[in-house]
Amino acid sequence: xxxxxxxxxxxxxxxxxxxxxxxxxxxxxxxxxxxxxxxxxxxxxxxxxxxxxxxxxxxxxxxxxxxxxxxxxxxxxxxxxxxxxxxxxxxxxxxxxxxxxxxxxxxxxxxxxxx
Amino acid sequence: xxxxxxxxxxxxxxxxxxxxxxxxxxxxxxxxxxxxxxxxxxxxxxxxxxxxxxxxxxxxxxxxxxxxxxxxxxxxxxxxxxxxxxxxxxxxxxxxxxxxxxxxxxxxxxxxxx
Numbered sequence: 001x002x003x004x005x006x007x008x009x010x011x012x013x014x015x016x017x018x019x020x021x022x023x024x025x026x027x028x029x030x031x032x033x034x035x036x037x038x039x040x041x042x043x044x045x046x047x048x049x050x051x052x053x054x055x056x057x058x059x060x061x062x063x064x065x066x067x068x069x070x071x072x073x074x075x076x077x078x079x080x081x082x083x084x085x086x087x088x089x090x091x092x093x094x095x096x097x098x099x100x101x102x103x104x105x106x107x108x109x110x111x112x113x114x115x
Numbered sequence: 116x117x118x119x120x121x122x123x124x125x126x127x128x129x130x131x132x133x134x135x136x137x138x139x140x141x142x143x144x145x146x147x148x149x150x151x152x153x154x155x156x157x158x159x160x161x162x163x164x165x166x167x168x169x170x171x172x173x174x175x176x177x178x179x180x181x182x183x184x185x186x187x188x189x190x191x192x193x194x195x196x197x198x199x200x201x202x203x204x205x206x207x208x209x210x211x212x213x214x215x216x217x218x219x220x221x222x223x224x225x226x227x228x229x
Contacts, residue, residue: 006157033215045158045205045220052215091157095215101146101165102173103218107157 002027004094006106013082014114021077021109023092029053031097034068034075039089039108048090051075082113118142119221121206127227134193136224138206140186147189148207148218149173149181151200158205164189196228 003026013019025034036048049059051068059066063080079086092106118141128134138147148163150173160173162181170181178200182190193200206221 035217037220043203043223045207045223047217047219050215050217093158093218097214100171101163101209101214102160103148104160105150105158107155 002029002032002094002096002104004092004104004106006090006092006109008109009107010110010112012112012114015084016081018078018080019082019111019113021079021090021092021111023075023077023106025073025075025092025094027073027094027096029096029098033095033097035093035095035103036066036075036077037091037093037105039091040085041087045091048077079111082111084113084115087111087113119206119208119219121204121221121224123224124222125225127229128196129229130197131195134196134226134228136191136204136206136226138189138191138221140189140208142208142210143186144208144210145186145212146209146216147183148209149179149189149191150205150207151175151202152205152223153202161191161204193226196226198228200226201228202226 005024032053034051038046065078067076089108091108095103120139122137149161150158159175164170164183180192204224207218209216
């Protein structure tokens with residue numbers, strides 16, 4: 001069965017600190033897809049990144065970076081030099097390629113960046 | 116902008132009344148989803164659709180039904196609302212037809228059942 005665990009319920013950091021949000025997943029499939037979404041205080045859900053199981057290269061986009069490690073079933077998200085605008089709830093999600101079109105989300109991590 | 120709208124955006128209703136939430140998309144996407152978001156639970160899939168009149172259950176489908184009579188509309192119905200169905204409901208689409216495409220979400224509907 002597929003499962004996504006975001007063990008960090010809430011993280012507080014001071015502006016300009018680096019912060020890593022953890023995501024651990026479980027799946028029996030060899031082909032699967034991982035995602036991160038951001039939900040700012042305004043409530044909308046914003047897609048950040050998609051990764052397939054065959055691509056373990058780390059991804060960097062500005063201050064955001066993602067570390068995908070199949071050996072530990074983790075897909076962690078790091079924000080470098082955090083800013084107040086990064087304050088949001090972040091969700092990790094998993095989709096398996098085994099014939100269904102379902103997505104499983106973690107419970108989310110609330111990030112508070114203090115000025 | 117994936118062209119997804121939800122209506123109503125806010126609703127307060129009483130226990131036992133039927134409620135229908137509407138998700139509308141303008142891009143003829145095949146796959147549509149309904150989720151509920153609750154504190155401590157994240158997003159949980161209620162139902163999804165892979166085409167007109169083709170739907171399937173998610174992990175929290177009890178008490179909910181869906182219908183999709185045309186590509187652009189996906190309706191979620193609470194036949195007899197209960198207080199446990201107080202939640203924020205999000206509709207989502209996947210823009211492609213491949214498994215594992217990213218999802219895009221509507222703005223959400225906040226439902227309160229008194």
